[in-house]
Amino acid sequence: MMKHIKRIDAGAILSSDKQIGCGECQASCQSACKTSCTVGNQNCQKEE
Amino acid sequence: MNAISYLSGGTFHRYSLFGINILVHGKTGAIWQLDDLSWKLLDGQSAEPEGDALAELAAIASEARQAEERFAKQGALYAENLEEGPTHLKSLCLNVAHDCNLRCKYCFAGKGAFGGERGLMSSEVGKAAIDLLMQLSGPRQNCEADFFGGEPLLNWNVVKELVSYGKEQAAEYGKQLQFTLTTNGLLLDDEKLAFINEENMGLILSIDGRPEVHDRMRPDLGGSGSHSRVLAKIKEAVAKKADDNWWVRGTYTSWNLDFTQDVKFLVEAGFSNISLEPVVTDEEYQLREEDLPKIEREYERLASYYLQRQREGKPFSFFHFNFDLAKGPCLAKRLLGCGAGHAYLAVSPRGDLYPCHQFVGQEAYRIGTVFQGIEKPELGDRFRQAHIFNKEKCRSCWAQLYCSGGCHANALAKNGDLMLPDELGCRIQQKRLECAIVIHVLTSAHAQIPA
Ligand code: SF4
Ligand code: SF4
Secondary structure (H helix, E strand, O other): OOOOEEEEEOOOOOOOOOOOOOOOOOOOOOOOOOOOOOOOOOOOOOOO | OHHHHHHHOOOOEEEEEEEEEEEOOOOOOEEEEOHHHHHHHHHOOOOOOOOOHHHHHHHHHHHHHHHHHHHHHHHHHHHHHHHHHHOOEEEEEEEEEEEEEEEEHHHHHHHHHHHOOOOOOOOHHHHHHHHHHHOOOOOOOOOEEEEEEEOOHHHHHHHHHHHHHHHHHHHHHHOOOEEEEEEEOOOOHHHHHHHHOOOOOEEEEEEOOOHHHHHHHHHEEOOOOOOHHHHHHHHHHHOOOOOOOOOEEEEOOOOHHHOOOHHHHHHHHHOOOEEEEOOOOOOOOOOOHHHHHHHHHHHHHHHHHHHHHHHOOOOOOEHHHHOOHOOEEEEHHHHHOEEEOOOOEEEEOOOOOEOHHHOOOOOOOOEEEEEEEEEHHHHHHHHHHHHHHHHHHHHEEEEEEEEOOOOOHHHHHOOOOOOOOOOOHHHHHHHHHHHHEEEEEHOOOOOOOOO
């Protein structure tokens, strides 16, 4: 347990898929942004 | 190398915002919050060589080193697959109408010209596009199609036909096909809204914010402002929308760098799902590098307004501040980015395929047709190669796993080089991320949102 530092995020998920991800998550530039790409806010579609 | 110099170099990035000290590791996407003591140590402002803080910095440094190795290995594997493995199409932008009932100045649909190709998409072309999506999406279960334009409601009958055809085909292929519609709202009515609800379509409604800002950029054919009519329509649409699958989205330009006021306008008008995007243009209202200090300050202002609404128990959601760290995308997705040119294609009314909606009408980027399929796979390959590991600028960037390499269309427009992201776009992306991370910290359970 650290007193001075708190981990907010462990980083990207290393998927166990050997292929290039499962590709089921939402496309990034679709719909709401349509002019710029952010993937930080794209949820993973896989059920835990 | 000692912990402090390791954590201060490479792709590490640290910043303080609203009293929160953040350290991000670009290579892995890991994020830490530091207290003032460990922050000062890292900053070389204080020396407390024997303390816990130093030990903790050493601990996260060694954790980060190990993670970096793991990520490099798996990342290289993904990159190879991404470049050489099979491509699977996932989503389409269907430009069903190269015509519009407005004449928005910044519309990349080309102020009415649409790269020379006007007109409406026939259902024959639309159906061929859906067939292609079914065939080229391979094992992918979840596919998407966005009705776009111009104004897609000018071709409503074809939209309806394509939705039912798409659902039929998806069922046959054992897939889910999610439709969205991007519209200025003017032609929405009860019949259309009922259909949109019935078919669970997503709705993207274009409005820029304050009346004077919107009207200056979004006049109608006669040159009059469209704000009051658009606002009334969009309010009605949102009130009648049966689910939460909608966004109001606007564009800001150098003429409204105080765009927090526009978000405020939209929030106060009752909208809770808001997206506001920087304009992409070379016209006089373009965003320039000298605007950056103002833009960056404005995102902080927006973040503080966002937090204020949270504190008051009246939250709204802002697309680029949404940040679900617990269920964020996998490394593969973060490498892939928007997928333009291979996972994502745009279709023009006559059935030409382009890497994305921004390229429609540019002959050099015509990648095939819905009838012949992909005719220039090498063009798609060039887009596939343009991932973060192959771009020097991205490889050294702290935001690489959150941004995924920026917008290809922007890189080409600004630098004429797919491999060189547009600096202004990068800085905006980075600032939004800084705000989003701090907002995440401040709004997670138990956090006190500072006044
Ligand atoms: S496009 Fe820019 S902000 Fe995004 S990862 Fe590359 S360098 Fe970083
Ligand atoms: S190239 Fe740019 S505009 Fe096109 S899909 Fe990608 S991020 Fe969006």
